[in-house]
Amino acid sequence: MSRIVALETSDIRFPTSLSLDGSDAMNPDPDYSAAYVIVRTDAEDGIAGHAFVFTIGRGNDVQVAGIDALAGHLVGRELEPLLDDMGGTFREIIGDSQLRWLGPEKGVMHMAIGAVINALWDIKAKRAGLPLWQLLARMTPEEIVDLVDFRYLTNALTREDAREILQAGVAGRSEREAELLATGYPGYTTSPGWLGYSDEKLERLAREAMANGFTQIKLKVGADLDDDIRRFRKAREVCGPDFPIAIDANQRWEVSEAIAWVNALAEFSPAWIEEPTSPDDVLGHAEIARGVAPIRVATGEHAQNRVIFKQLLQAEAIQVMQIDAVRVAGVNENIANLLLAAKFGVPVCPHAGGVGLCEAVQHLSMFDFVAVSGSREGRMIEYVDHLHEHFVVPTEIRGGSYLAPTAPGNGMEMKAASRDDYAWSAERKGADAHV
Amino acid sequence: MSRIVALETSDIRFPTSLSLDGSDAMNPDPDYSAAYVIVRTDAEDGIAGHAFVFTIGRGNDVQVAGIDALAGHLVGRELEPLLDDMGGTFREIIGDSQLRWLGPEKGVMHMAIGAVINALWDIKAKRAGLPLWQLLARMTPEEIVDLVDFRYLTNALTREDAREILQAGVAGRSEREAELLATGYPGYTTSPGWLGYSDEKLERLAREAMANGFTQIKLKVGADLDDDIRRFRKAREVCGPDFPIAIDANQRWEVSEAIAWVNALAEFSPAWIEEPTSPDDVLGHAEIARGVAPIRVATGEHAQNRVIFKQLLQAEAIQVMQIDAVRVAGVNENIANLLLAAKFGVPVCPHAGGVGLCEAVQHLSMFDFVAVSGSREGRMIEYVDHLHEHFVVPTEIRGGSYLAPTAPGNGMEMKAASRDDYAWSAERKGADAHV
Numbered sequence: 001m002s003r004i005v006a007l008e009t010s011d012i013r014f015p016t017s018l019s020l021d022g023s024d025a026m027n028p029d030p031d032y033s034a035a036y037v038i039v040r041t042d043a044e045d046g047i048a049g050h051a052f053v054f055t056i057g058r059g060n061d062v063q064v065a066g067i068d069a070l071a072g073h074l075v076g077r078e079l080e081p082l083l084d085d086m087g088g089t090f091r092e093i094i095g096d097s098q099l100r101w102l103g104p105e106k107g108v109m110h111m112a113i114g115a116v117i118n119a120l121w122d123i124k125a126k127r128a129g130l131p132l133w134q135l136l137a138r139m140t141p142e143e144i145v146d147l148v149d150f151r152y153l154t155n156a157l158t159r160e161d162a163r164e165i166l167q168a169g170v171a172g173r174s175e176r177e178a179e180l181l182a183t184g185y186p187g188y189t190t191s192p193g194w195l196g197y198s199d200e201k202l203e204r205l206a207r208e209a210m211a212n213g214f215t216q217i218k219l220k221v222g223a224d225l226d227d228d229i230r231r232f233r234k235a236r237e238v239c240g241p242d243f244p245i246a247i248d249a250n251q252r253w254e255v256s257e258a259i260a261w262v263n264a265l266a267e268f269s270p271a272w273i274e275e276p277t278s279p280d281d282v283l284g285h286a287e288i289a290r291g292v293a294p295i296r297v298a299t300g301e302h303a304q305n306r307v308i309f310k311q312l313l314q315a316e317a318i319q320v321m322q323i324d325a326v327r328v329a330g331v332n333e334n335i336a337n338l339l340l341a342a343k344f345g346v347p348v349c350p351h352a353g354g355v356g357l358c359e360a361v362q363h364l365s366m367f368d369f370v371a372v373s374g375s376r377e378g379r380m381i382e383y384v385d386h387l388h389e390h391f392v393v394p395t396e397i398r399g400g401s402y403l404a405p406t407a408p409g410n411g412m413e414m415k416a417a418s419r420d421d422y423a424w425s426a427e428r429k430g431a432d433a434h435v
Numbered sequence: 436m437s438r439i440v441a442l443e444t445s446d447i448r449f450p451t452s453l454s455l456d457g458s459d460a461m462n463p464d465p466d467y468s469a470a471y472v473i474v475r476t477d478a479e480d481g482i483a484g485h486a487f488v489f490t491i492g493r494g495n496d497v498q499v500a501g502i503d504a505l506a507g508h509l510v511g512r513e514l515e516p517l518l519d520d521m522g523g524t525f526r527e528i529i530g531d532s533q534l535r536w537l538g539p540e541k542g543v544m545h546m547a548i549g550a551v552i553n554a555l556w557d558i559k560a561k562r563a564g565l566p567l568w569q570l571l572a573r574m575t576p577e578e579i580v581d582l583v584d585f586r587y588l589t590n591a592l593t594r595e596d597a598r599e600i601l602q603a604g605v606a607g608r609s610e611r612e613a614e615l616l617a618t619g620y621p622g623y624t625t626s627p628g629w630l631g632y633s634d635e636k637l638e639r640l641a642r643e644a645m646a647n648g649f650t651q652i653k654l655k656v657g658a659d660l661d662d663d664i665r666r667f668r669k670a671r672e673v674c675g676p677d678f679p680i681a682i683d684a685n686q687r688w689e690v691s692e693a694i695a696w697v698n699a700l701a702e703f704s705p706a707w708i709e710e711p712t713s714p715d716d717v718l719g720h721a722e723i724a725r726g727v728a729p730i731r732v733a734t735g736e737h738a739q740n741r742v743i744f745k746q747l748l749q750a751e752a753i754q755v756m757q758i759d760a761v762r763v764a765g766v767n768e769n770i771a772n773l774l775l776a777a778k779f780g781v782p783v784c785p786h787a788g789g790v791g792l793c794e795a796v797q798h799l800s801m802f803d804f805v806a807v808s809g810s811r812e813g814r815m816i817e818y819v820d821h822l823h824e825h826f827v828v829p830t831e832i833r834g835g836s837y838l839a840p841t842a843p844g845n846g847m848e849m850k851a852a853s854r855d856d857y858a859w860s861a862e863r864k865g866a867d868a869h870v
Contacts (some may be wrong), residue, residue: 027532058504058533059544065500066543069493097462098493104686104714104737107542108501109494152713155690155722251539255590278587279539280742282717283749287590302539307715314718 002043007071010036011424023196025222026250031057032355035064039119047126049119050413053111054354066112083124087146090332106304117330122410132410133366141166148336169374176370184401186380188216195220206238213400216244222252232268244271255284259291272298285317301351306336313344324351325360353384358395359411390418437478442506445471446859458631460657461685466492467790470499474554482561484554485848488546489789501547518559522581525767541739552765557845567845568801576601583771604809611805619836621815623651630655641673648835651679657687667703679706690719694726707733720752736786741771748779759786760795788819793830794846825853
């Protein structure tokens with residue numbers, strides 16, 4: 001038996017705003033950051049659990065404080081009972097009635113819970129000697145269902161529904177696992193499309209994306225319609241009429257504006273319109289989906305929890321669901337999200353990029369393929385080519401596909417040197433302010 | 436010209452869990468707390484702006500960290516330009532693209548923004564020598580409309596709609612102001628209904644509530660149906676068949692469970708069912724509203740922002756709207772909420788209680804009566820009789836009505852002695868843990 005002895009947190013920020021990587025209509029100058037946590041134990045195996053919440057700079061310290069507030073739930077506890085019943089562990093922490101008031105189940109406290117849950121999964125996977133996706137994909141349907149909190153879901157997805165979905169996927173698991181290990185999981189790239197890039201850079205990167213085998217590119221839109229038309233036209237010229245090009249407005253529009261703007265770009269056949277308006281506006285997304293059909297609506301990177309995803313699906317507001325590894329309360333809640341998508345027959349194409357999001361979320365898509373939806377059809381994981389060098393097990397892309405990771409763990413462990421080099425401090429704050 | 440010189444924060448916690456005041460089906464042992472902020476200036480008038488976010492204990496430190504993160508927006512700034520354009524000030528802070536990632540517009544960071552906005556309104560009202568409700572109610576329709584961020588609202592409420600609503604209320608403002616000062620604003624009380632109370636205490640407090648002139652009482656429900664039936668029956672025996680008795684499930688139920696449970700209590704004619712399920716579940720509330728009609732559905736104390744309120748109204752999911760003074764981004768966002776309610780013709784009956792919530796939210800209802808809805812019909816403010824003694828201008832209740840406060844400010848200033856006595860500290864944390 002071993003114990004959790006510490007929850008170590010750190011505030012890590014990369015000065016990405018200096019290069020305008022990641023610039024879009026809502027986020028002109030992000031500094032990709034991680035509110036990072038390490039769960040330390042006294043076990044002889046020396047294994048620690050790593051995870052983080054991704055933020056874009058200011059406020060990363062608030063997110064760290066949110067994680068620190070969870071120490072009381074974990075430090076001093078015996079580890080094995082927590083790991084053996086990850087569903088119960090999840091429900092205990094999510095159910096803290098006092099902390100719940102700060103959400104409930106949304107924002108800083110919810111993402112903080114996600115970080116510690118993901119860190120526990122990292123320990124569990126490392127102990128099992130398996131990458132997270134494989135650990136999950138080898139659990140029985142009953143074990144997986146036990147991980148999910150069905151509260152507030154049962155008018156759309158019951159425990160029995162979930163069991164049936166998972167049971168149906170048991171046949172063929174090992175074939176799909178082998179296929180995944182052989183061929184990977186399709187990726188698409190947003191690298192050409194940042195708003196801050198010149199047309200020349202967009203064209204060059206779009207050409208490279210196709211040459212590298214990506215199945216789709218994505219352009220940021222929403223700041224200026226004439227610019228969007230020009231940039232989309234250029235992208236189409238480079239990519240040809242049939243290559244999928246998605247667009248992403250990063251919540252920039254009103255409902256009516258979204259419908260008009262997207263229809264003005266319809267001649268370029270967008271593969272989807274992503275985040276057209278407030279991520280909280282389920283009914284607004286439904287109105288937009290009706291107004292731009294057959295162009296599909298996608299959202300999810302800011303969908304705060306499973307209750308929002310449930311409604312987006314119930315209202316037929318999205319045709320593509322974009323989970324994020326660190327926006328919700330970790331692996332457990334994302335399993336609920338994958339099951340909801342499977343129930344409604346909507347493909348999941350995760351949000352990634354940022355720092356470490358590709359490393360983390362690939363495990364969920366791969367688990368989905370092997371054990372939940374059983375399909376890669378119409379599914380792909382976002383890919384942005386930066387900051388991977390900071391991770392112990394960096395994402396590997398070949399021919400535009402994510403190679404299935406084989407190293408044990410959840411993929412979120414950042415190199416110690418990177419954590420040190422980019423640690424935020426009062427001195428750095430002063431220095432960066434004068435750049 | 437004066438400057439903001441400091442944002443002083445403090446973590447204040449009252450050990451209310453010891454008496455089970457405030458116990459309900461979701462929150463068995465709250466410690467009513469305030470993440471408190473004082474905006475200090477170098478002005479010769481010595482006026483400081485006070486405000487807080489209400490929490491129920493653990494995590495109050497995270498909420499304080501959220502407020503601290505806003506110092507960069509205010510400290511060192513000239514005060515008058517901020518106060519003269521409170522709409523612009525609001526939009527600047529809410530629009531911080533990096534902090535926005537932590538919500539967006541929900542949870543810890545959103546409530547933190549509410550606290551600093553409310554503190555600025557406190558300074559503005561104190562400088563004007565007016566209680567907040569009167570300051571707001573004497574602004575022109577155009578000035579009020581300028582306070583609102585219409586982003587994400589325009590498919591339900593446009594700037595022009597808001598202006599028309601306010602313009603229609605200009606006639607009769609001074610009569611309503613006089614009426615309010617003479618007769619106050621109706622209150623209802625939740626004091627009899629906490630789950631942790633004995634039947635005898637419930638009956639005694641219900642009798643007292645009627646004797647004191649309150650227009651409604653409220654019972655907490657949702658833990659055990661047999662208990663709820665017994666308690667509701669006793670309350671009806673005390674109050675008679677016609678006295679309004681609302682019920683509140685504090686998010687305890689699934690959608691189908693809510694419909695069945697409320698219908699099982701229908702014989703006692705609940706005035707409304709409050710928070711039947713997740714506050715994020717707009718479609719779920721709409722389903723419940725259809726399933727329990729003509730019993731009305733109420734929610735809002737956990738409605739994270741104006742986008743959720745917009746949808747609750749669009750979907751006819753609520754027939755009573757319950758704003759909270761500190762859940763959203765302060766006075767400005769609550770003006771948007773009041774305008775939405777007026778547009779949809781739904782009465783606003785604010786959530787209060789906690790610590791300082793009565794003191795704060797009464798200003799919004801009184802402003803609503805004088806300048807927005809123009810009516811007190813079917814409207815009342817929740818009242819819970821505790822912790823008022825800690826405020827510089829405590830709520831005054833007479834004959835079950837809130838007397839209109841006349842002291843300048845927003846009502847949120849806590850006495851210095853109370854702030855000192857209940858300051859949270861590492862030592863107190865250790866001591867309370869051993870209670």
